[in-house]
Amino acid sequence: MGIIKALGLVFDYLKYDEEGNVEDTQRAIDDVSLDIEEGDFIAILGHNGSGKSTLAKHMNALLLPTEGTMWVEGIDTSKEEKLWRIRQKAGMVFQNPDNQIIASVVEEDVGFGPENMGIPTEKIWKRVDDSLKAVGMLSYRNHSPNRLSGGQKQRVAIAGVMAMRPKCIVLDEPTAMLDPIGRREVLDAVHELNREAGVTVILITHYMEEAIEADKVFVMDNGKVVMQGSPREVFSQVETLKSYRLDVPQVTELAYELSQAGVKLPQGILTIEELEEALCR
């Protein structure tokens, strides 16, 4: 079993009337089974409302399955007494950094998690140092978070999660609000954590370019996992992706259009360099 495993996962959002009776149900996750290996970098794609955020919230027991089971490092997330252990193993980073930062000094914000876990003070500082260093924000430790750029804030939020030493970090559109450089900074930091610290990364994104460096890509539609495979396998299916309201990276689309027009190109081109190479052979 991998670090995160789902079997027959189903989740219904319930709507209640004024008496508290269930008025309506909406199925957000529909029979999802997946198995994520420790140390993998996973990207989850899907249009708005496809169920990817709902799935992510199951990975640290913010939501519990209506049917089926979710395991985080072998622990069934529906076991209430294990809740805090699960949340320490799988940390979560959301879209808006302003909603995640709570302290008035960067280092205190990062120390909040481990302090809450009852870690002794000197160890907290060690963790704060390590986490800030890992995301390249050590020199900002005494700064006020509200003077940081979006990308810097989001890296502080990631350091805050890292300080709890999770095995796995789930990022729900962490770059949606950032400018191009901020986006790059955050992605580089996440890749570094994955490579250096061996943290399993689950990245939910709408930017196809961010998914090409993943080990594996899952595509969700209508609450189901409809495609999975390496980025190359997934992105070579341009038409199928478009039918799920998604896109491919701009160069992949260009390569696809050129090959439609009769240019002989290999399938599934993902980067500028690959296309350049293929065209100038």
Added chain:
Amino acid sequence: MPIECKDVSFTYAPATAYEIHALKNINLRIEDHEFIGIIGHTGSGKSTLIQHFNALIQPTSGTILYNGEDIWGQNYNRRTLRSEVGLAFQYPEHQLFENDVLSDVCFGPMNQGLTREEAEPEARKALLQVGFKEKNFLKSPFELSGGQKKRAAIAGVLAMNPKILILDEPTAGLDPRGRDNILDQIAELQSVRGITIILVSHSMEDIAKYTRRLIVMNQGEVVYDDAPHEVFSHYEELEKMGLAAPQVTYLMNGLKKRGLPVDLKADTVAEASKSILKALREVDSPLLKEGGSHV
């Protein structure tokens, strides 16, 4: 109705330790029916600039003219200005506050003096124009998805029949289809209704695809104001400002360096595809042999 900025500067917290010169000596003119993009990294002054366009912020120095009149002149009616220059902010959830979507969109026109009966047709028209489905008109804003909220917020501005529509990152957080969809509808407002569109975006690909003029802000100054492909040709300078060019621009420059005679102006997939095909034919590329006949 053109907007003109003459030597506009703005300073936050002047004469204190927190003084920030957010805008420095801005000079620009926005003509009717333009589709303009504004880019700049976080803190470059672009949000401060657009809030000057409808008099939400008063410049520290300099003048802003709307249709030739000083909008901070003594008898100037800024209320009318604000309904003619509509501004849709980035976070739609901060803009919706009524019990249902239709009432929310009615708020603007009612504020302009229309009765609810008069406002409703305007609101319905605006909602349909941004692709908001009629069956969701009476839903609570809380029941909407991110894309629907954005549409509702844009409709709220559109219902006031603005002549100029300013959109601050209208597509952040939307999936690719939703992104294209909203931008296509905005482009239609520009071409069919003749509304001037000012689009603030972090997506260089969207800017390249939709706008015809691009203003780049850096440290409170306008550093470029030109056709997007001209601006993107300075991609190295853009990177120094925390920005970038579309992927296609990098590709075209790379191909050119390697001897393929492509057009560096191409900054969208469609243009690039055309230019590459032409260049491949010119060099009689082996990639075109057999099966290339229908090109």
